[in-house]
Amino acid sequence: MEPVLISPASFQLFGFIPTVIFSVLLPLVGVGLFTYIMAKRIAPLVKANPDFRFDRPKERILNVLKIWLGQYRHPRYMMAGVLHIIIFFGFLILSVRSTELVIKGISEGFVMPGLGGTLGDIYYFFKDYAATAVFFAVIIAAVRRGIFRPDRYHYPASYGHDHTNEAVFVCLIIATLMVSESLFEAALVAAEIQAGHEATFLAPGTLAWFFKNVLLDNSTESLQTYHIVSYYVHDFTFFFFLCFLPLGKHFHVITSLFNVYFMRLDRGNVRPVRYGVKDEELDDLETFGVKKFSDFTWKDILDFYTCADCGRCADQCPANTVKRPLSPRFISIKGRDYAFSHFPLMGNFVPQELLVGEGGIYSEDEIWSCTTCGACEQECPLGIEYINKIVDLRRGLVDEGNVPQSLQKPLSSLEKRGNPYGKMEKKRADWTKELEGCEVKILDKKTEAQTLYFVDSISSFDERMQNVARATSKILCAVGEDFGILGKEEKDSGNEVKRFGEEMLYQSLKAHNISAIQKSGVKKIVTADPHAYNSLKNEYTDIPPVEHISEVVTKAVASGKLKLKGVTEEEAGKIYTYHDPCYLGRHNGLYDPPRDAIDAIPGIRRVEMHKSRDRSFCCSGGGLMLFYEPEEEERMGVVRVKHAQKAGANVIVTACPFCLVNMEDAIKVAGLEGKMEAIDLGELIAAHIDN
């Protein structure tokens, strides 16, 4: 059967120029240019520091299946997420068709291998719906982004031009691809119908089907023109888009698969100062942390390339919410802009200046404003990391002696006294003096116990938080635990020391504690401080297993070792809500034990805040963060207390002494004294012990 229209592979423009020339040239030039751009883009990755991401392939593939292919994190933002899922799957489906089309321009009978039979029929049926769905999704996306402009995409003038035009432009490119692909086919089918041939089936309701109906009345000549023009519009747009991707925020179309594969697998840790360098060899390193761009690891730069400027991280970031000078989104975008301008497509690499401070792309306040709460990383649909970068930038600042004055005293106290308050070591166990009805052993050469209660600095020294230590001890006594504390031999866990970039001080605190814990001969460790819990569990080595007190309570209630009495009359009128501490929840996945522990109190009424579990809102951070005075419009704690108020609660239960400090302060600042209170989970449980 003679084809009713001449295909692009055989068509002759003006009757003598074979269009197949374009069919060959466009891919050649397109792929060539794309290869050149990619080579330039890969250059900074080659020059960057090492990063070990080639381990644990099974887990990494699982991440790819869930986060990349499964688009698991997208529906967390329903509207944008669903649009993205449509476009994403549309792309996956249509990539086969687009490739097929490119080859069809050279060899007209080409069919993608495997698509010749039934599978092909199914594919061609669905790809038309995919194209149609993508078309409408990008139109909605363009309108949403260009006209409604959600706040999330706001771009402070100081950072340059926003990406609205780029976003809308890309939506139009995609729409063009969908329309031209459909039109190409529709013109052919319309011609087939006109000629009375057996026409290719077009799925009803699709773009191709719609165009076919519109084109039915056109002359064969016009249909031939539509057929050829739409083919080359598609071909050109396809290769233009390919080369446009690595120039901006749509680079993620190419990099996302790799970025998700290489994303961090473990939470609650910080990467080593330098991959491949052991702790004991750190002294030999010339420089620490990230000072210049090439001090970043290749994964950091891949992160920068991959950021799609979707703003989810910034929307969840507590620092950004209270208008601190930090938005994780701009850590990435400024990083990418830097990479593009210093590793240009044409010309030589530009010499690198320092990244932080005057003349750099990041400000000092920006880098110190992060509480390492992890909300950004939890949200990013592309697996971009921030904590490692922030800590590495801080390591660079610390190495240059560039530490905010307000942090120098506590750091020096940590070095000399093992706590940030400069209190004397021998007073570390003083909180036990006011404890009645429960004996807390101080573990030394003569005294032994099965379990170590690791108190950490704030609960040891802060007058208010000492009550948390006493409550924790009462619980341990009630469940019959044979336990003790290290007393003056305990030093700060160093969780924040590490996260503030003072690695060597952290190493010395850690080494001291590990040795003290080993000497004590305990079989297990319990703590009520999530920051200590995190460090001991994820970063200390060769020590017994660590439990948070909420786990102890939940288990003891289940086994009947711990009996809790019901709420008092006064408490019965209260509504409780649980605030997830970042280092218990997001970093360690303990969302349920604290809730179960609260719910174990008969008669207690508990509600959830809008932002809870892995979307919990940081109280403003613990450890050294308590000493840092950031620029901000509102306290994070105040925002959080308002969340609780909105949820209808009047008691905030938390399971972290730092959260408690911040909540109690915030209640006062918000003027909610008498209307709202904060209590530690341990205190709440201890008050209901009925053994």
Added chain:
Amino acid sequence: MEILVCVKRVPDTSENEIEINSDGNDIERDDLVYSVNEWDNYAVEEAIQIVDKVGGSVTVVTVGDDESEEVLRREMAMGANNGLLLTDDAFEGSDGKGIATILKAAVEKGKYDLIMTGAQADEGAAQVGGMLAAMLDYPYASLVNMIEPAEGKMKVGREIEGGNQEINEIELPCVLSIQTGINEPRYVGIRGIRKVASVEIPELSASDLGLDAGAVGEGAAKVKRVDYFVPDMGDGAEMLEGSTEEIIAKLIDYLKAKGGLK
């Protein structure tokens, strides 16, 4: 510019609970932690910044025993180029003038354009800087909070009564005592100190310095501490006692009662 900064090792007031010993002639020194005198830290930072701008080198010097070496290392970790430890049993018990005498001998051993001291020390009497300048017959500016480095003559700012600022021109060589707040001293971590851990720090004794042992030390001291005590509470003074909350509540009551709070 060659700069000598005189530093002192003192008990860190923010990290110690200072108590008088049972004899009542000194503070309880068990369990104390020491650090560089805060003012000296500002002086060293300023010296480093001057050298960064105009070139030269910074030497830090202290009078003390082996333990004083740690403060020299800390300042060298900050960026001072050389350390100098003036140590001799004969120096023990020196008064301010004795210390100034020792330092003068050290200054004369080198060739310095600028001598800096802290304005005072945590447990000191703010006297060494001025005495040192007088003994050297160098011009002196105290409580300096701004320096514009230059050859021959420099401009220095001084903090004067009521927070006013005064700018002086001073000829080199000179002695300046430095006030806190002149800069933001950089942080020194364990890593910085380890980097300079093996740098040799020369030690000079009384004879190295050409000092007559009788001119310094306890014997030569004309100012002697005869007593050490916490002052009795005077009229109108009251120590508030109790937990922090109770103290705050009492304070607020007082302020309200006296009309300070409405």
